[in-house]
Amino acid sequence: MLAPASDMPNRVVPVLASLALVLIWWLDFGIVQPNRIVPGTGYGLVEAIGAANSAGLSAGLLALMVMARHRFRARFYGLGALVALLLMWQPILLAEFADRQLPADAAYARTAIGAGFWSLLFLLGLMAIEVLSQLPSPRGHHLILVALVLVVWGVCVAAGRLDSLSLVTEYASRPDQFRQALTHHLALSLSAVLCSLVIAIALAIMMMRRDRWRQPVLATVSFLQTIPSLALFGLLIAPLSALSTAFPFLQTLGIRGIGWAPALLALVAYSLLPIVRNTYVALSEVPDDLVDAGRGMGMSERQLFLKLKLPLAMPIIIEGVRVTTIQAMGLTAVAALIGAGGFGTFIFQGLGQAAMDLVLLGALPTIALALAADGVLTALGQVCRPAGLKANG
Amino acid sequence: MRVFIRPCVWLLALLFCASFMSVFEALFGWFQPGQTSLIYQRAGFLSLLQNHVLLVLISGSIGTAMAVSAGILVTRGWGRDFLPLASQVASIGQTFPPVAVLALAVPVLGFGEAPTLMALVLYGLLPILRNTLVGLDGIAPAVKEAASGMGMSPTQVLLKVELPLAGRVILAGVRTSVTINIATAAIGSTIGARTLGDPVIAGLVNGNTGYVLQGALLIGLLAITTDSLFEALQRTWSQRLLAAAVAG
Amino acid sequence: MIELKGVSCRFGSTVAVDAINLTVETGEVCVLVGSSGCGKSTTLRMINRLLPHSAGEISVDGQDIRRIDVRKLRLNMGYAIQGTGLFPHWTVARNVALVPKLLGWSRDRITTRVDELLTLLGLAPETFANKYPEQLSGGQAQRVGVARALAADPNILLMDEPFGALDAITRDNLQNEMLRIQRQVHKTTVFVTHDIDEALRLATRIAVMDQGRILQHDTPENILRSPANAFVENLLGSQDRGLKLSALRRVGDAMSRHPQPCEPDLETDWLSEDDSLRQALSVMLWHEAEQLPVRDAGGAEIGVLSRDQIWTGAT
Numbered sequence: 001m002l003a004p005a006s007d008m009p010n011r012v013v014p015v016l017a018s019l020a021l022v023l024i025w026w027l028d029f030g031i032v033q034p035n036r037i038v039p040g041t042g043y044g045l046v047e048a049i050g051a052a053n054s055a056g057l058s059a060g061l062l063a064l065m066v067m068a069r070h071r072f073r074a075r076f077y078g079l080g081a082l083v084a085l086l087l088m089w090q091p092i093l094l095a096e097f098a099d100r101q102l103p104a105d106a107a108y109a110r111t112a113i114g115a116g117f118w119s120l121l122f123l124l125g126l127m128a129i130e131v132l133s134q135l136p137s138p139r140g141h142h143l144i145l146v147a148l149v150l151v152v153w154g155v156c157v158a159a160g161r162l163d164s165l166s167l168v169t170e171y172a173s174r175p176d177q178f179r180q181a182l183t184h185h186l187a188l189s190l191s192a193v194l195c196s197l198v199i200a201i202a203l204a205i206m207m208m209r210r211d212r213w214r215q216p217v218l219a220t221v222s223f224l225q226t227i228p229s230l231a232l233f234g235l236l237i238a239p240l241s242a243l244s245t246a247f248p249f250l251q252t253l254g255i256r257g258i259g260w261a262p263a264l265l266a267l268v269a270y271s272l273l274p275i276v277r278n279t280y281v282a283l284s285e286v287p288d289d290l291v292d293a294g295r296g297m298g299m300s301e302r303q304l305f306l307k308l309k310l311p312l313a314m315p316i317i318i319e320g321v322r323v324t325t326i327q328a329m330g331l332t333a334v335a336a337l338i339g340a341g342g343f344g345t346f347i348f349q350g351l352g353q354a355a356m357d358l359v360l361l362g363a364l365p366t367i368a369l370a371l372a373a374d375g376v377l378t379a380l381g382q383v384c385r386p387a388g389l390k391a392n393g
Numbered sequence: 394m395r396v397f398i399r400p401c402v403w404l405l406a407l408l409f410c411a412s413f414m415s416v417f418e419a420l421f422g423w424f425q426p427g428q429t430s431l432i433y434q435r436a437g438f439l440s441l442l443q444n445h446v447l448l449v450l451i452s453g454s455i456g457t458a459m460a461v462s463a464g465i466l467v468t469r470g471w472g473r474d475f476l477p478l479a480s481q482v483a484s485i486g487q488t489f490p491p492v493a494v495l496a497l498a499v500p501v502l503g504f505g506e507a508p509t510l511m512a513l514v515l516y517g518l519l520p521i522l523r524n525t526l527v528g529l530d531g532i533a534p535a536v537k538e539a540a541s542g543m544g545m546s547p548t549q550v551l552l553k554v555e556l557p558l559a560g561r562v563i564l565a566g567v568r569t570s571v572t573i574n575i576a577t578a579a580i581g582s583t584i585g586a587r588t589l590g591d592p593v594i595a596g597l598v599n600g601n602t603g604y605v606l607q608g609a610l611l612i613g614l615l616a617i618t619t620d621s622l623f624e625a626l627q628r629t630w631s632q633r634l635l636a637a638a639v640a641g
Numbered sequence: 642m643i644e645l646k647g648v649s650c651r652f653g654s655t656v657a658v659d660a661i662n663l664t665v666e667t668g669e670v671c672v673l674v675g676s677s678g679c680g681k682s683t684t685l686r687m688i689n690r691l692l693p694h695s696a697g698e699i700s701v702d703g704q705d706i707r708r709i710d711v712r713k714l715r716l717n718m719g720y721a722i723q724g725t726g727l728f729p730h731w732t733v734a735r736n737v738a739l740v741p742k743l744l745g746w747s748r749d750r751i752t753t754r755v756d757e758l759l760t761l762l763g764l765a766p767e768t769f770a771n772k773y774p775e776q777l778s779g780g781q782a783q784r785v786g787v788a789r790a791l792a793a794d795p796n797i798l799l800m801d802e803p804f805g806a807l808d809a810i811t812r813d814n815l816q817n818e819m820l821r822i823q824r825q826v827h828k829t830t831v832f833v834t835h836d837i838d839e840a841l842r843l844a845t846r847i848a849v850m851d852q853g854r855i856l857q858h859d860t861p862e863n864i865l866r867s868p869a870n871a872f873v874e875n876l877l878g879s880q881d882r883g884l885k886l887s888a889l890r891r892v893g894d895a896m897s898r899h900p901q902p903c904e905p906d907l908e909t910d911w912l913s914e915d916d917s918l919r920q921a922l923s924v925m926l927w928h929e930a931e932q933l934p935v936r937d938a939g940g941a942e943i944g945v946l947s948r949d950q951i952w953t954g955a956t
Contacts, residue, residue: 011471126482129482134477227612228613230612231576231612232609234609234612237606289726293726294728294739296686296799297716298743312729333490347492348583350496351496359500371488371489386729
C-alpha cells in the first residue's frame with residue numbers, strides 16, 4: 001500500500017506556487033484605462049504595488065513551496081491558512097495599485113485587473129482546492145475559507161477602496177439594473193427548476209406505475225436536452241408569438257414571442273432530464289426486498305413511498321436538482337438574447353459595446369450564482385442523506 | 394451497420410435544409426406577412442454549417458487529446474499527486490456556465506473565432522477529463538495486476554487493457570462535450586465567430602423570426618445528427634466489446 | 642392454524658403453484674423445502690397476500706384471508722426474508738419498532754418491547770439499539786430481522802430463506818437460536834428453505850415441493866424413513882439418510898442413564914446430553930471408543946452411551 005498522501009511531500013502546491021511566481025513577475029499585474037473603451041497601459045508587479053509588497057507576495061509563495069515539502073501532518077492547516085491570507089491580501093493589493101497609479105486628475109480613469117493578477121487568483125484558487133481536498137473533512141474548512149475571503153473583498157469594496165476598479169465602476173453606474181438582473185436571473189432559473197421538479201416527479205411516478213411510459217418519456221426528455229439552447233429559444237419564439245397574436249389576452253399576461261415566456265418554457269424543458277432521470281432511477285432502485293419486507297409487514301403503499309422509497313431516493317433526487325439548477329443558472333444568461341433579462345443582458349450588452357468590464361459584470365455573477373447553487377444543494381444533499389447510508393453510497 | 398442509418402438520415406435532412414432553405418420561402422412568407430427578406434442571405438447556410446462543424450471538430454479533437462492525456466498522466470507515477478486536484482477541477486469547472494466561459498474568453502483573445510475556440514476547448518475538456526478519470530478508475534485493480542503479472546509492460550497495459558476498457562466511458566464524455574460545444578459554438582456568434590448562430594442573432598436583432606427559425610432549425614438538426622452518430626458509435630462499441638468478450 | 646385448500650398460483654400461462662393442499666397446525670413449524678423455482682416462496686407469499694392466489698382457498702384460523710383486510714392480515718404475521726430487508730436509513734431499534742408503530746403502540750411500550758426482543762435474540766440493547774444495519778455483521782442483521790418479525794407478537798411467522806445468505810457457522814448458530822426461541826414462543830411458523838438439513842433440523846413437519854406441487858408432507862423422521870418418491874430420496878441424499886436420521890435424535894434419549902448423577906472422570910472424552918446421535922457417532926469414530934460417558938449441562942455424568950445404543954436408537 002502507498003502511504004497516505006498527507007504523509008508524503010506535496011508536489012502539487014510547489015508546482016502551482018512556482019508557476020504563480022513566474023506569472024506575476026512576467027505578466028502585467030494591473031491596467032490603468034483613461035476611460036471605459038480605450039485599452040489601457042499595463043503595469044508590472046513592482047510598478048503596480050511597490051517593491052515591498054512585491055517582495056512580500058513572492059515570499060508568501062515561496063513559503064508555500066517550502067511548507068508543502070515538509071512531512072508533518074498539520075502542514076495542510078498551515079498551507080490553508082497561508083493560501084487564505086494571500087487570497088485576502090489581494091483586494092488590498094488592488095487598492096494599493098489604484099493609489100499608486102491612478103491619475104488623480106482624470107475623472108473617467110479606472111483601474112483594471114491584469115493578466116498576472118488573474119493568474120495569481122486562479123492559481124491560488126487551485127491551491128486552495130488542493131489543500132482543502134487534503135484536509136480530513138473538507139466541507140467546514142471550505143466554508144470558512146470562502147467566507148473569510150469574501151468578507152475581506154466585501155469590506156474593501158464597501159469601504160470604497162476599490163472604487164476605481166473598472167468592474168466596480170460598471171456596477172456603480174447601474175446598481176438598480178444590477179439588482180433587477182439579479183432578481184430576474186434568480187426568479188427565472190429558480191421557477192424553471194421548481195416547475196420541472198414538480199413535472200419530473202410526476203413523470204417519474206408515472207413511469208414507475210406504467211413501465212411502457214418509461215422509454216418514451218426518457219427518450220423525449222433526453223432529446224430536449226440535446227437541442228442547443230439558442231435553437232430551442234429560437235424555435236419557441238414563433239409558436240409563442242403566434243399564440244399571443246391569436247389570443248391577445250395572453251399579451252396582457254406578458255406572454256409574447258420573446259421575453260420570459262419562451263425562456264421559461266425552454267428552461268423547464270432543459271431542466272427535466274436530470275431530475276426525471278435521477279428521480280426515476282433513485283425510486284426504482286430502492287431494493288425490491290426492502291419494499292417487499294415493508295409491504296409484507298403491513299405498510300401501506302403511501303407509507304412505503306413516504307417512509308422508505310422517498311428518504312432512500314432523496315440524495316439522488318437532490319443531486320438531479322443540483323445539476324439542473326447549475327445548468328439553469330447558465331442557460332438563463334443565454335435567455336437574455338431573447339429578452340428575458342438577467343445577467344446575460346450585461347454580457348451581451350458588453351459584447352455589443354466591446355466593454356469588457358460590463359461583460360465581466362454579467363459573467364462573474366452568473367458564475368457566482370452557479371457556484372452558490374452548487375454549494376447550497378451539495379450541502380442540502382448531505383443534510384438529506386439518511387443517517388446509516390455510507391457517505392459515498 | 395444498421396445503426397448508422399439513423400444518423401445518415403438526419404445528416405441528409407441537415408444538408409438538404411442547409412442547401413435548399415429557399416424552398417421553404419413560401420412557408421416563411423406565410424408566417425411573416427409583410428416581411429421582405431425571408432431567407433437569411435448574409436452568408437450561405439452551408440458555409441456557416443461548415444464553419445460551425447469545423448469549430449466543434451477542432452475544439453473536440455484538441456479537447457479530447459488534452460483531456461485524455463491529462464487523465465492518463467494523473468493516474469500513474471509522478472502525476473498521481475495531481476489526481477485529486479484534477480478531478481476536483483473537472484467537477485468544479487463544470488459548474489461554470491458555458492456562456493460565461495465564452496464571455497471571459499473575449500477579454501483575453503478579443504472577438505472572432507479564436508476566443509470561441511479557446512472557450513470550447515477549455516470547457517469541452519472538462520467532461521472528457523472527468524469521464525477519463527472515472528473510466529480509468531473503474532477498472533478492477535485485479536485486471537491490471539493480471540495484465541502486468543503476465544508480462545505486459547506499463548505501456549501495453551495502458552494501450553491494450555486500460556484504454557479499451559475505459560473507452561466507452563471516455564466516449565460518453567466526448568459525447569457530452571460535443572453536445573455542449575455545438576450549443577456554445579452557436580452562442581459564439583455573439584462574440585464574432587461565424588456559426589449557425591448568426592442567423593438567430595441577426596433575426597433577434599432585426600426582429601425577423603424567419604431568420605431565427607432558419608438558424609434554430611439548422612442548429613437543432615446538427616445537434617441531433619451528431620447525437621445520433623454518437624449513439625450509433627456507442628452501440629457498435631459495446632457490441633464489439635460484447636463480441637470480444639464472447640470470443641475471448 | 643393455516644389451511645391451504647386447492648391453492649394455485651398462475652403467472653400468465655406458467656403455473657407456479659398447482660392446486661396444493663397444506664395444513665399448518667397452531668404452534669408447529671412447517672418447512673417448505675425444494676429447489677429454486679419449485680413454488681415454495683410463492684406459496685409463502687400467497688399466505689400474506691403479497692401474491693394473489695388464482696384458485697383455491699387460504700384460511701387463517703378458519704377465516705378466508707381474502708375476507709381479512711390485507712394490512713390487518715399482514716400486521717398479524719411476522720415476516721422475515723433473506724438478506725434481512727432491514728431499512729438502511731433506520732436504526733436497529735426503529736427497524737424492530739416498525740410494526741408496533743404501525744399498530745400505534747405507545748412509545749414506552751415500544752421501547753420496552755424492542756429491548757426485550759433484542760435481548761431475546763442475544764443482542765445487547767444498549768450496544769445495538771442505535772446502530773444502523775450497515776454497522777452489523779450478517780448474523781447480527783439477520784437476528785434483527787427475526788426480532789423485527791417477532792416485534793408485535795404476531796400469531797404467525799413467515800420466514801423466506803432467512804438464513805440463506807449466511808456462512809455455515811453463523812447459520813448453525815441462528816438455527817440453534819430459532820429452536821430455542823421457538824420453544825419459548827410457540828409461533829405457528831411457515832419457513833422456506835432450499836437446505837434439506839436446515840429443514841430436518843427446524844421442522845415439526847416438512848413439505849417437500851417440486852414444480853408447484855407438494856410431493857410429501859410429513860415429519861422429518863417419516864420423510865427420512867420413507868421418502869415418497871425418487872425426487873424426495875434424491876433431495877435427502879440417499880447415501881447419508883442414515884446419518885441424517887441419527888442427527889434427529891438426542892444422546893439423552895438413547896443412552897442408559899445412571900441411577901444417580903456422579904462425578905465425571907476428567908480424563909476420558911465425553912458427550913453432552915443434547916448432542917445428536919450423529920455427533921456422538923462421529924466422536925466415537927474419532928476416538929475408536931466403544932462407549933462414552935454422557936454429561937448434562939451442569940457437567941455431572943448422568944449416563945453412558947454405547948455404540949449399540951446408537952445403532953438401535955437411530956433406526
